[in-house]
Amino acid sequence: MSNTSTLALSCKNQPGLVALVSGFLTENGADITDLQQYADPISGNFFLRAEFDWNGADHDKIRNSFKQIADQHSMIWSLREPDYAPKVVLMVSKFDHALGDLLYRMRIGEINMNVVAIVSNHPQNVLTTSLMGDIPYYHFPITKDTKPQQEAQVKQVVTDTGADLVVLARYMQILSDDMASFLNGRCINIHHSFLPGFKGAKPYHQAYKRGVKMIGATSHYVTEDLDEGPIIAQDVAVCSHRETPDQLVAKGRDVERRVLARAVKAHLEDRVFLNGQRTVVFEA
Known part of the structure; x- marks a missing residue:
């Protein structure tokens, strides 16, 4: 102990x-x-x-x-205090590589956290990870018309579980300003691009059209401004003109899970400090 x-x-x-x-x-x-x-x-x-x-x-x-x-x-x-494991809610859509990676790192003790819920806008059988075990899974479908009701359900899970942190592990829905405000300072997102470039949808396709020689991923705090929250961690991978958008997506998965894990671990170890629109991150 x-x-x-x-x-x-x-x-x-x-x-x-x-x-x-x-x-x-x-x-x-x-x-x-x-x-x-x-x-x-x-x-x-x-x-x-x-x-x-x-x-x-x-x-x-x-x-x-x-x-x-x-x-x-x-x-x-x-x-x-000693041995406190922060409570974490993970949110995911169809792509489960970041979710599975976080669960694996928790199981082997690399990240000290207690995942108290997994929330998705898709049913559990869409995902392939075998690491969810007995973690409560909540399927909350969402449409443009039902967004307020769906976010109210998510808020209830966060409140009932006493979550210290919410992680958007490739949760492909834009949070409302109200939801972003509710989660202020305790919600981390992984964006599949090296911000501030290629914001919004399909950043790998945007990168392909621009002929970039590096692709990246950015983990940041969620704010009301889409993809503009304070940055916690970033990384890149070298690419070439030979690679198609689908190949860039595949290569990017490794970068995404690595960057998100680094950001989540740093936050849970109290190594990240907000400094205006920037962060101070003490390395382990």
Whole structure:
């Protein structure tokens, strides 16, 4: 059983913040095993992530005491206690490669999460992954006319499960502004293009028409602006003039699942911080 916890915070930069936080943890019996920080010279914002062992320290005492410090410095912060597995809802349409990859990484312990539901606008027999097991599966069909009702069903699942994160693992429906607002800061999407290029539908076909020599994928937070949320992770694959749109789609699947897994893992480990329209991502 792990004894490691994580403190993540952001606030306006000011002298002494690293010493303040590290000193507080040490004085309360915590043994810091990893500490990363970044002060953005443009925005003036400060970001810090610390991993530490409790060493028998009083969890509630540390949380309550740090809250006073956080309030004094207007910090946005989280304190994750040992062995907490964040609750995650996965959403998917017909393409299940990203879904299967996330489930596999969870099963082998690479990503620490508890998938509490899988939601799709297609029935389960459309998918081929064998890793769903006994995870609750919700089939919520959607049309233009039923979109508000369908999204209300999704909201109910998210609320009832207490989900910490919703992942659009190739869920091929555009969320309404209301839904995007409901999931603000806790919804990650994988877009099969290296944003900001080739937004919207069929980006591989768009890339083919432009004769690109690299295709990519982008994982980002969902906002009301389609495919314009803060970017968490990106990657590319080299391609050539010989490859058809279908071959680009096939090659892109590997990039998509790899990028989405990296983004989800970073978010769940409290390594991602919002910095305006950008993100600060501390590497593992």
